[in-house]
Amino acid sequence: MKNKNLIFLIGFMGSGKSTLGRALAESLAYDFLDTDDFIAQKEGRSISNIFRIEGEEYFREQEKKALLKLLKRKKTVVATGGGLPCFLENMLMIKENGLSFFLEMEAEYLLERLKNEKEHRPLLDEKDDEILLLWMKKKIKEREEFYQQADFILDGGKDIEELVSEINSKIISS
């Protein structure tokens, strides 16, 4: 039987993992943890700053450390950074230690949601919208093989209440 103490939400930037994660945690009476917040807090600086000063490889190592640390937690909903499942065998760890849900969303829809948030997301930085859409489509394609390993795939376009109740039923039947 799957460990239901850890519920992982995975998916591309802007797919709403944190918002859904908070609502889900409340409905389950679980704690909520966002890996980006966890890393930023531990480092005492923003994710953008970590990327800029230390580079992506360093950030991915911090993600791996954060993941290993949180595996011991009980009753926690984890919103992972968009890239986390796709590096350093993290998806394997996620699958072995909890129930995972992929919030699937089309690149065009994600772009609309991310347009005004570029400065908080170091990988998006200065790209204009047309370039960004192409870049996102390419990245999503590369990452798909990891995201698709989730235990359940959800339509990220649905509203939060619907997703929370869908996840609740999947947890019960798992």
Ligand code: S3P
């Ligand atoms: C990243 C996604 C971000 C954050 C970092 C890198 C990625 O998290 O971890 O900017 O590689 O997709 P969100 O998905 O929470 O925006």
